[in-house]
Amino acid sequence: MLEIRSVSKTFNPGTPNELQALQAINLTVNDGAFVVIIGTNGSGKSTLLNAVAGSFYVDSGAILLGGADITKWPEHRRAKLIGRVFQNPFSGTAANMSIAENLALAAYRGKPRRLGWPLRQPLLNELRDRVSRLNMGLEDRLKNPIGLLSGGQRQALTLLMATWLRPEVLLLDEHTAALDPKSADQVLAFTDTIIRRDSLTTLMVTHSMQQAANLGDRLIMMHRGRIIKDFQGAEKKRIRKDDLLARFEEVRRAELLDESAAEMLRRAYI
Amino acid sequence: MSLLMGALTLGFIFSLVALGVYISFRIFAFPDITADGSSTLGAALAAMLLVKNVNPVLATASGFAGGFLAGTLTGTLATKFKINGLLAGILVMTGLYSVNLHIMGRSNISVLGSSTLSTYAERVGIALAHDRSFHVMGWEVTAMEASLLVASFLFIVLAGCVMYVFFQTNLGTAMRATGDNHEMIRALGVNDENMIILGLAISNGLIALSGAFIAQYQGFADVQMGIGMVVWGLASVIIGEALVGTRQLGLGIAGAVMGSVLFRLLVAIALRLGLSPNDLKLVTAMFVFLALITPGLLKRLNLLKLRSSRA
Numbered sequence: 403m404l405e406i407r408s409v410s411k412t413f414n415p416g417t418p419n420e421l422q423a424l425q426a427i428n429l430t431v432n433d434g435a436f437v438v439i440i441g442t443n444g445s446g447k448s449t450l451l452n453a454v455a456g457s458f459y460v461d462s463g464a465i466l467l468g469g470a471d472i473t474k475w476p477e478h479r480r481a482k483l484i485g486r487v488f489q490n491p492f493s494g495t496a497a498n499m500s501i502a503e504n505l506a507l508a509a510y511r512g513k514p515r516r517l518g519w520p521l522r523q524p525l526l527n528e529l530r531d532r533v534s535r536l537n538m539g540l541e542d543r544l545k546n547p548i549g550l551l552s553g554g555q556r557q558a559l560t561l562l563m564a565t566w567l568r569p570e571v572l573l574l575d576e577h578t579a580a581l582d583p584k585s586a587d588q589v590l591a592f593t594d595t596i597i598r599r600d601s602l603t604t605l606m607v608t609h610s611m612q613q614a615a616n617l618g619d620r621l622i623m624m625h626r627g628r629i630i631k632d633f634q635g636a637e638k639k640r641i642r643k644d645d646l647l648a649r650f651e652e653v654r655r656a657e658l659l660d661e662s663a664a665e666m667l668r669r670a671y672i
Numbered sequence: 673m674s675l676l677m678g679a680l681t682l683g684f685i686f687s688l689v690a691l692g693v694y695i696s697f698r699i700f701a702f703p704d705i706t707a708d709g710s711s712t713l714g715a716a717l718a719a720m721l722l723v724k725n726v727n728p729v730l731a732t733a734s735g736f737a738g739g740f741l742a743g744t745l746t747g748t749l750a751t752k753f754k755i756n757g758l759l760a761g762i763l764v765m766t767g768l769y770s771v772n773l774h775i776m777g778r779s780n781i782s783v784l785g786s787s788t789l790s791t792y793a794e795r796v797g798i799a800l801a802h803d804r805s806f807h808v809m810g811w812e813v814t815a816m817e818a819s820l821l822v823a824s825f826l827f828i829v830l831a832g833c834v835m836y837v838f839f840q841t842n843l844g845t846a847m848r849a850t851g852d853n854h855e856m857i858r859a860l861g862v863n864d865e866n867m868i869i870l871g872l873a874i875s876n877g878l879i880a881l882s883g884a885f886i887a888q889y890q891g892f893a894d895v896q897m898g899i900g901m902v903v904w905g906l907a908s909v910i911i912g913e914a915l916v917g918t919r920q921l922g923l924g925i926a927g928a929v930m931g932s933v934l935f936r937l938l939v940a941i942a943l944r945l946g947l948s949p950n951d952l953k954l955v956t957a958m959f960v961f962l963a964l965i966t967p968g969l970l971k972r973l974n975l976l977k978l979r980s981s982r983a
Binding site for chain 1: 842849852858859
């Protein structure tokens with residue numbers, strides 16, 4: 403179970419660039435839940451994922467994962483509990499190393515790295531087996547540098563790496579946004595399969611309303627560092643792409659009204 | 673012949689520098705210039721201990737340990753204190769200059785009177801050859817030169833193999849991945865800062881080890897001897913990459929060694945042809961500069977050709 407308790411984060415405090423990226427966020431994600439997060443640009447959805455992953459420390463609040471308080475854990479220590487796939491397909495793999503070496507690195511996620519030999523026969527067999535299930539023909543190219551592969555292939559492998567050892571929570575940060583539509587669909591289908599098969603607790607950020615409507619069993623809408631909507635259960639199942647677009651339009655209008663009202667007040671009184 | 677053998681021996685000894693530079697510049701993409709100081713540190717430590725009649729193996733190992741510590745320091749400054757990598761190297765290198773003077777007590781010391789790894793090798797060579805010199809293809813070769821050449825060759829082969837195996841272990845692959853993509857390796861639970869520190873420690877350990885060997889080979893340690901070491905190492909690595917044409921691990925290591933030997937041979941030839949030793953560092957620096965910009969120039973040239981052929 404993942405628990406986020408009134409977590410706040412402000413970037414560049416005290417400067418003109420100050421940004422209240424997260425404002426007292428509360429979120430409890432049950433084991434096996436697949437939560438999709440959407441929001442406007444700069445709403446804090448990626449920041450929320452990074453706060454869980456430990457890319458930075460939060461200003462206040464606490465983050466609990468799998469019964470442990472990980473608020474003060476450094477990123478590499480949290481990695482023991484967390485699987486991550488980044489937006490940039492280049493971020494999740496080491497380009498100059500072979501497919502097998504990359505996967506082997508993931509097979510030791512969170513374990514101490516000593517002088518043992520990573521690519522032993524049992525692991526190699528398992529690599530071949532799991533990679534062949536991607537149906538990308540990569541199982542015969544395990545010795546090739548991963549940098550030679552396409553973005554979609556690399557992202558599929560990153561997903562395989564993130565879930566090689568079962569993570570307490572899987573964090574997907576717009577992981578299909580940088581791919582062409584066909585690869586994106588392929589990676590997305592694989593994502594859904596793996597999450598269902600292993601019933602992984604998942605937080606997935608996406609820009610695509612279509613994905614948000616179709617995937618997951620809970621949907622969270624963020625805006626300006628807050629969670630403004632939380633659809634669960636039957637409500638989430640009913641929701642369609644157009645409903646989401648309408649919601650966003652609502653938010654945008656409220657915003658416009660606020661802005662123009664504020665401007666009017668400023669003009670009148672300053 | 674003696675010139676050739678000397679160049680080869682130096683090439684093998686200096687290939688430890690090339691291997692060290694390969695680790696910092698190529699595996700970690702970290703511009704570590706601690707090498708200029710750690711190389712002298714290795715020589716100074718070994719020479720000081722040899723003068724005190726310490727066992728040569730132990731003295732040489734101390735040289736390695738000194739470099740290891742220097743690298744640890746640079747790595748710590750760069751990661752834990754977030755100092756720019758180049759600056760961290762400059763700070764440690766500058767500080768080491770005084771440390772080296774303190775270790776030696778003066779600006780240079782001779783180890784000619786002490787028993788060193790060189791005298792060990794010489795003794796073994798004479799015992800095997802049953803003579804102080806012998807002939808190879810009509811050339812007279814002293815047992816000392818031959819044994820030093822063979823010993824340095826064997827050692828560098830061993831060092832290269834150990835390095836090749838090490839960088840394929842769990843720890844070694846994690847280190848390579850750190851240099852390749854630190855975001856990814858952190859997400860896989862590795863403390864990338866510690867990997868960088870360990871990598872620089874090993875790199876500078878190897879470079880200091882070469883300094884310790886050089887001191888015993890030439891018979892003295894001098895506080896200035898490390899100047900230009902980084903550029904020499906880089907030149908060797910670049911020549912090696914041109915020779916093997918790849919950055920793949922095993923070939924890269926072999927290439928660095930071959931590059932170092934070839935570089936030393938070129939230097940010996942250039943000096944023989946009348947290049948002033950004073951100009952050596954300038955020529956080397958210009959060579960590295962050219963090697964660094966050539967790929968970019970070629971690319972631009974190809975682009976221009978492509979454009980003109982289309983037009």
